[in-house]
Amino acid sequence: MTQKIKVGILGASGYTGAEAMRLLLRHPHVEITLLTADRKAGQSVEEVYPHLGGYGLPDMVSVDDADWSSVDVVFCGLPHGTTQEIIATLPEDVKVVDMSADFRLRDPETYAEWYGHTHQALELQKSAVYGLTELYRDDVKSARLVACPGCYPTATLIALLPLVRAGLVDPLDLIIDAKSGITGAGRGLKQNTLFSEAGEGMGPYSVSKHRHAPEIEQEVAAFAGLEASNVRVNFIPHLVPMSRGELVTCHLKLTEGKTAADIRTEFEATFKDEPFVRVLSEGQVPQTQMVRGSNNCVVNVFEDRIPGRVIVIAAIDNLVKGSSGQAIQNMNLMFGFDETEGLEQVALFP
Amino acid sequence: MTQKIKVGILGASGYTGAEAMRLLLRHPHVEITLLTADRKAGQSVEEVYPHLGGYGLPDMVSVDDADWSSVDVVFCGLPHGTTQEIIATLPEDVKVVDMSADFRLRDPETYAEWYGHTHQALELQKSAVYGLTELYRDDVKSARLVACPGCYPTATLIALLPLVRAGLVDPLDLIIDAKSGITGAGRGLKQNTLFSEAGEGMGPYSVSKHRHAPEIEQEVAAFAGLEASNVRVNFIPHLVPMSRGELVTCHLKLTEGKTAADIRTEFEATFKDEPFVRVLSEGQVPQTQMVRGSNNCVVNVFEDRIPGRVIVIAAIDNLVKGSSGQAIQNMNLMFGFDETEGLEQVALFP
Amino acid sequence: MTQKIKVGILGASGYTGAEAMRLLLRHPHVEITLLTADRKAGQSVEEVYPHLGGYGLPDMVSVDDADWSSVDVVFCGLPHGTTQEIIATLPEDVKVVDMSADFRLRDPETYAEWYGHTHQALELQKSAVYGLTELYRDDVKSARLVACPGCYPTATLIALLPLVRAGLVDPLDLIIDAKSGITGAGRGLKQNTLFSEAGEGMGPYSVSKHRHAPEIEQEVAAFAGLEASNVRVNFIPHLVPMSRGELVTCHLKLTEGKTAADIRTEFEATFKDEPFVRVLSEGQVPQTQMVRGSNNCVVNVFEDRIPGRVIVIAAIDNLVKGSSGQAIQNMNLMFGFDETEGLEQVALFP
């Protein structure tokens, strides 16, 4: 076989890091040579993630002790805000697949407004490609730094951008009611993600002020040919008692004269050759159970009872297509591998 | 004390029947004297519901073998469509609290359209009172037959009707994104409610065609002073992996000049003396965990990012306030008891 | 009515504290006048436990700021080790129902061995009554300080002590395979109790070294007339993905000539007048679903396939009978109330 590329995972003790390990362990052209995790530095993978024990992975090291000469590409699963400083120090020839939010927003002012501080690597930001693979594939191929979308924007934009681009729906009347499994809140210790608090119940959070709203607005505006500051979406996420899975229910207003059938036609045309997006049969509802553990996205459209409106629904696994899986999909493009390498896992059900 | 009233529960083997038993066992003015369950006839309560064993409840009998002289009031938890025929045969002096859908829709044509058959007890239908207690309290007091609302309409209408009545929101632009625990699907055996199918995942169902949509439209129209046939709501329910709980996220358009603050003021005025509805503090999100096992409803309002719109959210326990609890609340009114008798249970958390 | 007693809850921000509030809010002879929680001092109950908002409970205060003159009795839900120092400073006329582990072990050396430090209130320890209500009822009635058993010992000892006392099983061959819901691990932030870690999987913990083992041994020895140091039990707990509930599966060796039927007879004789212990019908298996949210314990016995052995199984709700419920049961005895006051809640199922 060809030589394997060497991969580092920064922030390997978080869920996106663990998921990257799980998937990359099966990738035929990859060797994991570096794992950083500041608070777990010195620990073995088995200690941090028992399910990943026995695979010969390297021990965790502090990011300060990382040997960058040992890697061709890094996946960044670091907390938002810390990524930009670290990436700025990396050797030029190390490619970067960023799973944090640091390089998603193109406008520095919007970034500062939503993340509470000035961006620390504006030059890098300019060169970053937004890694929503299905819609930015060519840009990703030649990028050094790919900013993978947030989990909610991934599911939302796969469904909405083709419709906005084709002028089928009103980009100024987008209502996105989103639901996520608890891993979306990360591995950090929080009272509201304890089993006994998050289980057997549900509710919304960050109503009207979730950081994924401006990210969605940025892309909708770009595909609609509008100023981002003119696009405002209703985006409300809910936390649902399941570990993985994300479902977005989009309540949309059709452009005058357009129908649900037009949307179905557009979906089928857009996604017919996509390996990871499946338009479901008419009437079949997307469920997160269809995609758990896989890089797949399922999508469908339904007529609303209110004339002139439709409901578009998409489901993904937030840790795979919504994070580490899409990151690997991007890495495959950046290194000229088959886009599906390491990602052919079938969904786990039941 | 005063003499206890004698209560029968028809369809006692279903979840609403069990929940009525659980609550009525603690009601100081009630004695359960009749339990019917056709397929479980002859079985003890302990066999059908082990958690209700040991309380001296009567055995299940077939509805054909019921002794109506033994009851002052019946709770009907029968499958939709069968209730109306049975109720039509009851002695006049037996009051009826119906938890099925049979008497909720006032218009016979709408009933026939959504339930697939002509209504069999149109005379009774005319005398039925819609049992959304907070908004029909006076009618309930004097009713013989109360049609308790569906679980989704309960949560939805408690939040929406005061706003529609006060002219604060547009009754023709109502988008209701609802989420329910699995008990909402009943105790019948269905593949999609098996633990391994419904667990660890979620999705929508009955998109744009759930039977609770016309019920919501009927009431919105009534409070808005419109024809029901002119009101159409977007109502989409989702099944969430929890046993109990229901959350409705309502995306609403404000009437010109109105604000989220106006809605809060209206909520506080409407509910300030209600024993079971609590307007949460500003910014606090309703969660089903707050009301599990109780007859409470929590509600709040949030500004939308889209100017001129708000998000109103309400949460209830679908088996209590959404069914058997509200039924008992209505019974209390019908018999002149304190409205809260038997319903003071505090929510079970964690 | 008679005057209400005034109750304080120390450590009110933990799960046992919340559960005590939930139950005491319905107790007719009790008024909650003091809530302490050091890290939440100054916060309202609604902030700490939204489901308990709206009931007019006092705000949380630091234990240092507690006004002891305002209480007749305190429930202690403090972390193990801190209780003994605080209780030692209380006025003599304040009764104490301790839900921590501080006063359960009678032998100071055993305490020091298992809890890692010398006991700080040995005099109080001597006067403490072990609050396994069904087996120490008379002692509890006259106690000032009651040490409520741990959740595992409660379920285990209700089932085993009558058998040991009657000489039906071998006290030196006790194998107790226990399973608990996640609330048993408390509200503290731990990685292994996050929803995504504890959900959809299970495993044992503290194998052969759980602190409830010596507590079980102490009581078995006492009822068998043996030295505690001579009794060793196999006790292995497992963490199961549910919030509440505890099940103990006891693998026992019958005394020569005794049978499963003898055990059933003993159970029925022992528990026939107990309000909270129910011996199930022959062949019916105990499940935690039967007791969720209630103070009930269900128990049954089964023949083993290995001749001369039986399996005894008991289930409780770890937060009610296993903690706050039993604590209230003891308080009722200490103040001469009906033993079941505030505890008549029927189990919540489904």
Add this chain to the structure above:
Amino acid sequence: MTQKIKVGILGASGYTGAEAMRLLLRHPHVEITLLTADRKAGQSVEEVYPHLGGYGLPDMVSVDDADWSSVDVVFCGLPHGTTQEIIATLPEDVKVVDMSADFRLRDPETYAEWYGHTHQALELQKSAVYGLTELYRDDVKSARLVACPGCYPTATLIALLPLVRAGLVDPLDLIIDAKSGITGAGRGLKQNTLFSEAGEGMGPYSVSKHRHAPEIEQEVAAFAGLEASNVRVNFIPHLVPMSRGELVTCHLKLTEGKTAADIRTEFEATFKDEPFVRVLSEGQVPQTQMVRGSNNCVVNVFEDRIPGRVIVIAAIDNLVKGSSGQAIQNMNLMFGFDETEGLEQVALFP
């Protein structure tokens, strides 16, 4: 590459059938050419299992309509009792990997006693190999018919047989306390496996009379050199609210003079080259979270508090190593493939 073998799955609509599909879709030397499911005959895979849609699998057919010439091997996931009749009619050159219980018990009388009817294919029974791969590897290689063990026996016997064979534990004092996820009960519609009944609670079932007991006894006897009729184990399974996963907690009596360290040494020697069995580090507890979705088994040993006793714990995914995964492992041996082909999936966590 080499030509692919053609695989049929009988009973493809059940969970073991679905899991076989999920895994075989990734197997490089396999093509799925036949799927039978009597009640779902005529339906597409997408209709029966939406998560398997889009992979070009054949539609379901009735077993009567199966074209046996199209397959080299069949996986049988049929209900117990029906497999034997169907297999008896298959062409001689079709190999059989049976995941049902039909050929597990070697003794016809034991079979009849536990399964309620005389075995219908006794000649085939004689040629069947018990497919516990790690302990019957050589026999499996040359078998035409492999009877894969039950899920509980798989986890139990991997842990116990090496110890019994080495004379380290008493084969007449085996207490096996087992816990399984709900998929273990299959996809059939049963009230006790509904989400709202099985969730948020747990309990034992089939106490002392589960059909996996005689299967365990058969193998323990074989490895101990005893008559099966002389070996009796205590085997008690519990149903736990998780979809997948199985944990067995074995309470064992050491042979005089042996220690927990001897058992660890034996485990390490036995499993050091096994691709799917991992002996955990000293003190690390097996959890089903470590193996979910994978063919792995994790095992460990702990000292008991009762002198002379140990606790051995093993965890598997009941649908993979406990059923379809082990079946594929056996198929690999029967066809000379690498034993791990199609089974290298890393466990899915969180």
